[in-house]
Amino acid sequence: MNTFFHDLIAKSNASTLSRNAIRFFVIKNREYMSELAAIATDLSNKNHHKAIWIIELLVEDHTEMLVPYLDRIMETIPKYKHESAIRGMSRTVYFLSVSKKITLNDRQKEQLIEVCLDWLIGDAKVAPKAYAMHTLCHYAQKEDWLKEELNNIINKDFHAQSAGYKAAAKEVLRKINA
Incomplete structure (x- = not known):
């Protein structure tokens, strides 16, 4: 667990500026993708919906970054209860379905x-x-x-x-x- 990255997610907010800053950070530092997926799929983590906000942005242009985590994400999608998590995942699901970069x-x-x-x-x-x-x-x-x-x-x-x-x-x- 990376405390720095968890704090970054925890301190983020729904603003485009905040979400994009973390998205660009993860694109430049791909080693954090695993941590992002772990936070997003951990329903006990009170910030899982914030991690989903980043995944929602990543999936649109960088769908391939999700490939190693797809099974974990797919298993978790029906379990989300937080409205913000469901909304973000619904957009993620759409981009996964129409992606030309990956094959489900x-x-x-x-x-x-x-x-x-x-x-x-x-x-x-x-x-x-x-x-x-x-x-x-x-x-x-x-x-x-x-x-x-x-x-x-x-x-x-x-x-x-x-x-x-x-x-x-x-x-x-x-x-x-x-």
């Missing part, structure tokens, strides 16, 4: 689909549901059963959802029904 195995894809379906039909907030829809839309291009399932879930209670949900849902429905 079939088990990992199934795990992502399952967690996205859970977020979509569960009590997740709008942002995780929107990212879940976009992730499932990506996989629905190759899985016909998923296209039908996604269509049913979105249309089930579309009228009762927020404007943000509806906007994402319309875009996804347009893509899967094209």
Whole structure:
């Protein structure tokens, strides 16, 4: 355990400046990636959601940095309860699914689909549901059963959802029904 890095994560905040500073630090000092993944997947660590903020930023352009930690991350995703952790992981899941830099195995894809379906039909907030829809839309291009399932879930209670949900849902429905 590196006290310096744990303190860096603990003292961070949700500001873009703070999160980007740590992201750039980890990119330049890749030996800290293991520690970052350990913090992010340790649900007993009160700062795990802050580590997820950094992973969420890393996955967009440096997806390959997560490869050694994917199994641990995949196992932990359904266990998150902190809203900020769920939101960050929903974005992470999306970028993992559409990445051209890495290839997920079939088990990992199934795990992502399952967690996205859970977020979509569960009590997740709008942002995780929107990212879940976009992730499932990506996989629905190759899985016909998923296209039908996604269509049913979105249309089930579309009228009762927020404007943000509806906007994402319309875009996804347009893509899967094209």
